[in-house]
Amino acid sequence: MTTSGENEVLALFTERIALIKSYEEALAVLYWDLRTGAPRKGMDVRSEAIGNLSGQMFKLSTAPELGDWLTVLEAPTTYAALNEVHQRLVTETRKDYDRSVKIPPKLYQEYVVLTSQAESMWEEAKGNSDYASFEPFLDKIINYTNQFIDLWGVKGTRYDTLLDMYEPGMTTEQLDRVFGGLREKLVPLSAAIAASPHQPETGFLEQTYAKDAQKKFSLFILEQMGFDFAAGRLDESAHPFATGLNPGDVRITTRYLEGDVTSALFGTIHEGGHALYEQNIRQDLVGTTLATGTSMGIHESQSRFWENVIGRSMNFWSRYYGDLQKHFPGQLDVPVEDFYRATNVVQPSLIRIEADELTYNLHIIIRYEIEKLIFNEGVKASELPALWNAKYKEYLGIEPPNDGEGVLQDVHWSGGAFGYFPSYSLGNMYAAQLTDTLERELPNFWELVENGDLLPIKNWLTDKIYQYGKLRTPSELIEGITGKPLDPDYLVEYLKKKYTGIYKL
Amino acid sequence: MTTSGENEVLALFTERIALIKSYEEALAVLYWDLRTGAPRKGMDVRSEAIGNLSGQMFKLSTAPELGDWLTVLEAPTTYAALNEVHQRLVTETRKDYDRSVKIPPKLYQEYVVLTSQAESMWEEAKGNSDYASFEPFLDKIINYTNQFIDLWGVKGTRYDTLLDMYEPGMTTEQLDRVFGGLREKLVPLSAAIAASPHQPETGFLEQTYAKDAQKKFSLFILEQMGFDFAAGRLDESAHPFATGLNPGDVRITTRYLEGDVTSALFGTIHEGGHALYEQNIRQDLVGTTLATGTSMGIHESQSRFWENVIGRSMNFWSRYYGDLQKHFPGQLDVPVEDFYRATNVVQPSLIRIEADELTYNLHIIIRYEIEKLIFNEGVKASELPALWNAKYKEYLGIEPPNDGEGVLQDVHWSGGAFGYFPSYSLGNMYAAQLTDTLERELPNFWELVENGDLLPIKNWLTDKIYQYGKLRTPSELIEGITGKPLDPDYLVEYLKKKYTGIYKL
Incomplete structure (x- = not known):
């Protein structure tokens, strides 16, 4: 900074960012509350409150003065004199600002109404396996998205x-x-x-597992992972999620199924991975919009690292299976190896969210290829069911009996979230690549897991990833840590090694 | 409305009110969340979020355009053409608007900082029984309050x-x-x-009562009262409270003491009374600032009606004592009369919040007389401890051994809430006066209580009070329902009759 005028602009800018962050915190609490037990009859008023506050936040985020402040702070000598947090904040805010102001409010309003209708329509269409009723909505959403792409500007x-x-x-x-x-x-x-004669036995998993004991074990495992209960909480919801209001308040939920002890267990570890990321962001980022994960893919790499790499490993269960058994006396009488194998069954299936660690990626690749065809090749909504079914047949060897279990299964497109799906597999690939580095930098990595000494692992991840929040881009992180850009071979090698053992290939 | 211009102003005005109401809803959720389990380490950021959103709401509530709209709508012919909801909304909003805009923002800001410091200082001073350390803060708060009175204008x-x-x-x-x-x-x-030889036995109350059973009984009693669980919830907090986000979402809390079965029980019924009020406000007031209780006193009349008039009556326990016994097998083996008498012990005591139904009012009268002396007679902060002690001696026959149990016991003054205390006793007086009318209009009132048929009572109160929210003033309600202005003799007669029986006077 060179003049007092610029200092004043910086103060106004950071104050505005803090204000926007306060709206984000409030909205996150309102959503969390809606999903963890808000009374049904208050839903309409709550939706209106959320709409009103979102509108206010949007106004503050797109106000002309914010654009002016950004222009001042972007001047080369001014920018060069900013500290790294402020520099990054300027860059990130400019990106969001431009994206938002380029969409005419009227167009955006129409789109919000459309996607909100489309989500209800999708739910019905999925239930009835009736793609025809959803197609016109999807068609319109694609059209709007194409208009947005034109307004934002095409890169690549x-x-x-x-x-x-x-x-x-x-x-x-x-x-x-x-x-x-x-x-x-x-x-x-x-x-x-699929062709291996050594398929794991899973019958013993089908018992009634008391919810209270599941809950206790979930809390125990979170504690073992280093989840800070003074800076977070675990609740229940229909669909598990994680939300970081700020690093001192990170909330996760899980869902306890009495007939399936693994659902809440791996769900908790997964959301716990998201939570560790958010809880360990640097204090100097708190109160700024940088105090969150840097991307969906990096966030997912952490949930999947903890859930799959750690949580579905033999080393982990060597340490924790005894504890699990104690929580369910007389119920888990198979050897630990059988439990480990049963939680790692690979089975091509139709539904993404029920897929295993390996075939999950094929579900994502199918969606990626279809989304690319829509936006880069002009494929129409009417063509999607046939495309979908053909790809499932080709990659997974199975075909959906109906569109409800096929092209209609995911909510994402009804909300216009095109481009989101790849994050899930990016998470798997990032996790495998990071694990490779971790194994080299912490040579006793698997020994630590086997001893339940998970804190050095959490600390390594904090040091390399968590602390930075949005201060580093995904590729800066991955290349900085592993010395290489994203490489899918790490995931392939990890899966090959793991499943060669389990299925005696 | 006579012209389209005025219709447009009305639309802008009601839209602003709805926006303000959305902030109120969000802030209420943020506070509720803080008090029911928000993680400790997120408190600072949360406080800042609350401060920022409150500031935004204050701006919207004091914006010049709102004053302009009010002026348009207050023009006699325009006002006369408004419906009763809009008329009342204009009147109420004008009152709040004038009150807020008359205080210079800088002065208010200083006051907010002062009271926030004073509340911490008060907590420490109370713990140490050290009035001297709190006195300068109280002195300043009184000075600010006097400045506000001058700015608002003295009426009476x-x-x-x-x-x-x-x-x-x-x-x-x-x-x-x-x-x-x-x-x-x-x-x-x-x-x-105090002089009666017939003092109730209370020893049997001192046992360990399982928290789970207390919780179940609390939920059962709320259901009996007609609390709508699809429009509300019961949680736990250190200090019980009720908060109505909107009539479809009214939340209450209670606190379970294992050594005292009556604490959570009467606390739940008390907050349940507040909740019935908020849940039964008319639908056409939803989304406006009229969708809440009309005053602290009327609100308190409902919590105290349900807690004391109904909940501490012999008729109530004739019906519900058996249920209570079943929740604590083998623990409550005394006859119902003994239980009834034990929950109605009268005992002059030093601490307001632990006082019984009768002496409670004397605690309030003391505070009222002192507040009046401060603002109408210029009594200084330094004079309060002596005044306090003298009045306790005179009215209750006991004297605090220290200021922690005396003048420092309540949080209210540290937050500048002068004028609030009378509401508590107004609640008791309103409740007794309403009960008199209720007994005449529902001649089988006590029979209904004895049969656990509480819904006709809730419906009567809804019809007469709850539905109106802030649409009627306290005196409009009381005079409209009972045909008379507030009269303390109803409470005196109610207490005399009740305690003559219990203490065989």
Whole structure:
């Protein structure tokens, strides 16, 4: 900063950011509350309150004065004199600002109404397996999205503009390469597993597991992971989620199924991974919009690292199976190896959210390829069911009996969230690549897991990833930590090694 | 409305009110969340979020355009053409608007900082029984309050200006009369009770009562009262409270003490009374600032009606004691009469919040008389401990051994809430006066209670009070329902009759 005028602008700018962050905190509490037990009859008023406050936040985020302040702070000598937090805050805010102000309010309003109707329509269409009733909505959403892409400006391909919203810097070119490599190797691996005579026994999992004991074990495992209960809480909801209001208040939920002890367990570890990320963001980012995960993909890498790499490993269960048994006396009488194998069954299936660690990626690749066809090749909504079914047949060897279990299964498109799906598999790939580095930098990594000494692992991740929040981009993080750009071979190698053991390939 | 211009102003005005109401809803959720389990480490950020959103709401509530709209809508012919909801909304909003805009923002800001510091200082001073450390803060708060009174304008006496904030229309003149009458009759009644040889046995209450069973019984009683669980919830907090976000979402809390089965029980019924009020407000008031209780006193009349008039009656326990016994097998083996008498012990004590139904009013009268002296007679903060102790000796026959159990016991003054205390006793007086009418209009009132048929009572109260929210003033309600202005004799007669029976006077 060179003059007092610029200092004043910086103060106004950071004050505005803090104000916007306060709205984000309030809205996050309102949503969390809605999903964890808000009374049914208050829903309409609550929706209106959320709409009103979101509108107010949008106004503050797109106000002309904010644009003026950004212009002042972006002047080369001014920018150069800012500290790294303020520099990043300017860059990030400019990106969001431009994205928001480029959409005419009227157009955006129409789109919000459309997607809100479409979500209800989707739910009905899915229930009735009636794609025809949803198609006109999807068609319109695609049209609006195309208008937005034009307004935002195309970088690379049209679909790149969408990808960049969820995974900053990610391109179709890069994803084609990594997903191509992944698909090529996972399809035969999945087939080899299916053909193996050594299929795990899972019958013993089908018992009634008391909810209270499940809850206690969930809390125990979170504590073991280093989840800070003075800076977070665990609740129940129909669909598990994590929400970081601020690093001192990170909330996760899980769902206890009495007939399935693994659902809440792995759900808790998954959301716990998201929570560790949010709880360990640097204090100097608190109160800024940088105090959150840097991308959907990096966030998902942490939930999946803790859930799959750690939580579904033999080393982990060598340590914790005894504790689990104690929580359910007389119920888990199989050896730990059988439990481990049962929680790692691979089985091509129709439904993404029920898929295993390996075939999950094929579900994502199918969605990625279809989204790319829509925005880069002009494929129409009417063509999607046939496309979907053909790809399931090709990659997973199975075909949906109806659209409810096929193209209609996910909520994402009804809300216009095109470009989001790749994050899930990016999470798996990032996790595997990070694990490779972790194994080298903490040579006793698996020994630590086997001893339940998880804190050094949490600390390593904090040091390398968590603390930075949005201060580093996904590729800065991955290349900085692993020395390489994203490479799908780490995931392939990890899966090959793991499943060769389990299925004796 | 006569012109389209005025219709447009009405639309802008009601839209602003709805927006303000959305902030109120969000802030209420944020506070509720803080008090029911928000993680400790998120408190600072949460406080800042609350401060920021409150500031935004204050801006919207004091914006010049709102004043302009009010002026348009207040024009006699325009106002006359408004419906009753809009008329009342204009009147109420004008009152709040004028009150807020008359205080210079800088002065208010200083005051907010002062009271926030004072509350911490008060907590420490109370713990150490050290009035001297709190006195300078109280002195400043009194000075600020006097400045506010000057800015708001004195109506009647200076203290009337404060009373009007919590009980619209209430005056010192009226309170002198009713509190005078009350004091004159309660002091000898309290003395007669103390002298009675027929003191209730309470020893059996001192047992360990399982928290789970207490919780179940609390939920059962709320259901019996007609609390709508689809429009509300019961949680736990250190200090029980009720908060109505909107009539479809009314939340209450209670506190379970394992050593005292009556604490959570009567606390739940008390907050349940507040909740019934808020849940049964008319649908056409939802989304406006009229969708809440009309005053602190009327609100308190409902909590105290349900807690004391119904909940501490022999008729109530004739019906519900068996249920209570079943929740605590083998623990409550005394006859119902003994239980009834034990929950109605009268005992002059030093601490207001632990006081019984009768002497409670004397605690309030003491505070009322002291507040009046401060603002109408210029009594100084330094004089309060001596004044306090003398009045406790005179009215209750006991003297605090220290200021922690005396003048420092309540939080109210540290937050500048002068004029609030009378509401508590107004609640008791309103409740007794309403009960008199209720007994005449529902001749089988006590039979209904004895049969656990509480819904006709809830419906009567809804019809007469709850539905109107802030659409009627306290005196409009009381005079409209009972045909008379507030009269303390109803409470005196109610207490005399009740305690003559219990203490065989």
